[in-house]
Amino acid sequence: MDRDPYVHPLLGVLPRERRGALGFGLVSLNEDACVCEAGEELDRVFFILGGSARLVHRDASSGVRMVMDTASAGDAVGLELGDGPGISRFDVLADAGFGAVVLPMDDVRGLLNECPEFTRAVLALVEKKRSMFLDRLLAAKELDVSRVVFDPALVERFPPQYLLNKRVLPLAFQAGLATIAAASQDLGGIEADMQRYLTAQRVMAYRISPKQFDRVYMEQVQKKGGPGRMDDQVAWYRHVKAKEYTLAFEVTSETKPDTDSKSDLDGAVIVGMFNKIVGEALDLGASDIHLEPNPGGLDVRYRLDGELLLRPERVQSAYAPAVVSRGKVLAGMDISERRRPQDGRMTVTYGRRVVDMRVSCVPTRFGEKMVLRILDPTTMLIELDQLVASRKVRDSVKGMLEQPCGVVLVAGPTGSGKTTTVYSLLMAKKNEYVNIMTIEDPIEYVLRGITQVQRNPHVGLDCPHAIRAFPRKDPDVIIVGETRDPETAKAALEAGLTGHLVISTVHANNVFATAYRLKEMGTEPFIIANSLIGVLSQRLLRRVCPNCAQTVQYHRRLIDPMELPGIPEPLGDFYLFSKGKGCIHCNHRGYRGRVAAYEVLRITDELKPLIASDVAFAELQRHAVRLGCYVSMREYAGILLNSATTTPEEVSRILFVENR
Numbered sequence: 001m002d003r004d005p006y007v008h009p010l011l012g013v014l015p016r017e018r019r020g021a022l023g024f025g026l027v028s029l030n031e032d033a034c035v036c037e038a039g040e041e042l043d044r045v046f047f048i049l050g051g052s053a054r055l056v057h058r059d060a061s062s063g064v065r066m067v068m069d070t071a072s073a074g075d076a077v078g079l080e081l082g083d084g085p086g087i088s089r090f091d092v093l094a095d096a097g098f099g100a101v102v103l104p105m106d107d108v109r110g111l112l113n114e115c116p117e118f119t120r121a122v123l124a125l126v127e128k129k130r131s132m133f134l135d136r137l138l139a140a141k142e143l144d145v146s147r148v149v150f151d152p153a154l155v156e157r158f159p160p161q162y163l164l165n166k167r168v169l170p171l172a173f174q175a176g177l178a179t180i181a182a183a184s185q186d187l188g189g190i191e192a193d194m195q196r197y198l199t200a201q202r203v204m205a206y207r208i209s210p211k212q213f214d215r216v217y218m219e220q221v222q223k224k225g226g227p228g229r230m231d232d233q234v235a236w237y238r239h240v241k242a243k244e245y246t247l248a249f250e251v252t253s254e255t256k257p258d259t260d261s262k263s264d265l266d267g268a269v270i271v272g273m274f275n276k277i278v279g280e281a282l283d284l285g286a287s288d289i290h291l292e293p294n295p296g297g298l299d300v301r302y303r304l305d306g307e308l309l310l311r312p313e314r315v316q317s318a319y320a321p322a323v324v325s326r327g328k329v330l331a332g333m334d335i336s337e338r339r340r341p342q343d344g345r346m347t348v349t350y351g352r353r354v355v356d357m358r359v360s361c362v363p364t365r366f367g368e369k370m371v372l373r374i375l376d377p378t379t380m381l382i383e384l385d386q387l388v389a390s391r392k393v394r395d396s397v398k399g400m401l402e403q404p405c406g407v408v409l410v411a412g413p414t415g416s417g418k419t420t421t422v423y424s425l426l427m428a429k430k431n432e433y434v435n436i437m438t439i440e441d442p443i444e445y446v447l448r449g450i451t452q453v454q455r456n457p458h459v460g461l462d463c464p465h466a467i468r469a470f471p472r473k474d475p476d477v478i479i480v481g482e483t484r485d486p487e488t489a490k491a492a493l494e495a496g497l498t499g500h501l502v503i504s505t506v507h508a509n510n511v512f513a514t515a516y517r518l519k520e521m522g523t524e525p526f527i528i529a530n531s532l533i534g535v536l537s538q539r540l541l542r543r544v545c546p547n548c549a550q551t552v553q554y555h556r557r558l559i560d561p562m563e564l565p566g567i568p569e570p571l572g573d574f575y576l577f578s579k580g581k582g583c584i585h586c587n588h589r590g591y592r593g594r595v596a597a598y599e600v601l602r603i604t605d606e607l608k609p610l611i612a613s614d615v616a617f618a619e620l621q622r623h624a625v626r627l628g629c630y631v632s633m634r635e636y637a638g639i640l641l642n643s644a645t646t647t648p649e650e651v652s653r654i655l656f657v658e659n660r
């Protein structure tokens, strides 16, 4: 490396008489050494003489790291990168051969005040970096969006006029990072806008030509001037909008619908409205229906593949209470009771489909809110071989189920599909020689040949009591719906030690955190070590619609930071993965149904002493990797990508920093 600081273009402009008074230092850093951290206030400026440094954005919520830009010889870290001088927006990491001359920030401030040559050079560099910033992010040249698949749901979150005025198009939104294409140089206020429309915390912009912008805007936002704006917003709803539904409900109560002063005609209207709401949900493949009273009427939301979508048409205020009452009648609830939460069930027949629904009702400020959970056996009861895509994970899980006793836990946050996995494990164990008992709250499915017990604390039937009472019935397998308190944890683990195979769920972020969660609940570490035979952790990803899937290019800069093992090499700078374009079968969303991604840890004899002792999280993980009894979620996600089951966007959403 050249040790003369004045070969740096910014310093080369300094007048000779000014040079002598400066306190220069030289640094050279190893590869991956940290130059500065995001948000750090720098007390010096690095004028890069040789090598380069990466500007890395780390998403706080997902832990995904993305290389945003590179600073190389002639650039300076601490000047042009910050929100203000001296504050870096990114983690800056040295590449091999990084060498820089450093100057205290106070000296730099002095130069900016006193040396017009220096100030001009700095401003020119800042200007150059700013205009290059957009270009550099994805490629050195303009992004070609002709092959980009736009997500209509994402586009719909912006008023078309805003996109037109700003000349920007949203490309992706994942893990807090909004990716946009911009035809304008002026992106002032873009971050605040993206936060407003998408709740984005960071924005990454690619440049596109004004011509491309116009074309894409016409196609994606205006739809060639065809249907109006309202229709664009509700692409997912368009095909059920005008449909009429005939449904048959199995009425469990003799109570008449709310007839306060309603005529028969109104009664028929209300029956029709309720049928339409439920029928649409079944057609759309929704998992839940929310009926939410508001001053302006009854809002209806459908949960599609985990996402709540507002039905564009709300029920008028005048009919709102009667529509909810209709639901209460069909679910066997007391319609005169409006101040207490109630639970019920209903069965609906729609064509050949017979679907069970679990209904709950809670009073809110503007009236009663109702949630109908659609229990669809085809998505709920899945064979283990179909549920688990990875052979390695499948074999590991089957190994656990072959154990005569011990505890298998399924971890994950609420709504991650843990119950489906537990039912799947249960079905894998089920045969006429095995006695299976469950304690659940609520019982999701009634299964033949299995003794299912509903938890009922009001009569003293709580999980720990049930688990302790079960052995008298001689069960081989005990299913505990959820291990959520210390007593249940203790009872379940003890049952595992005394000759029963226990399967349960636990609210924990990953497999390693599960052992710590049990310790937090006050369970003795040696009991955990000896009773636990395996832990699965899971997340749900949206499945690519097989009907409209197409191959899409993803730049290395988006994929490489996820460090996914087992995915094929990129072609040049691009990886090829599958993504849905949107069609009638997927409600124009490109995704249809969901798939679980697993992480699995089998507790071997070698791991037991580590769990019994107070070994650190990372240590446990290192041993598990070495022993080959652990499959990471990254590895599993790679399998799902390779099989075109899901998209990189979905994968990036679930990768958590604590798994690393």
Ligand SMILES: [Zn+2]
Residues within 6 Å of the ligand: 545, 546, 547, 548, 549, 580, 581, 582, 583, 584, 585, 586, 587, 588, 589, 590, 591
């Ligand atoms: Zn489709």
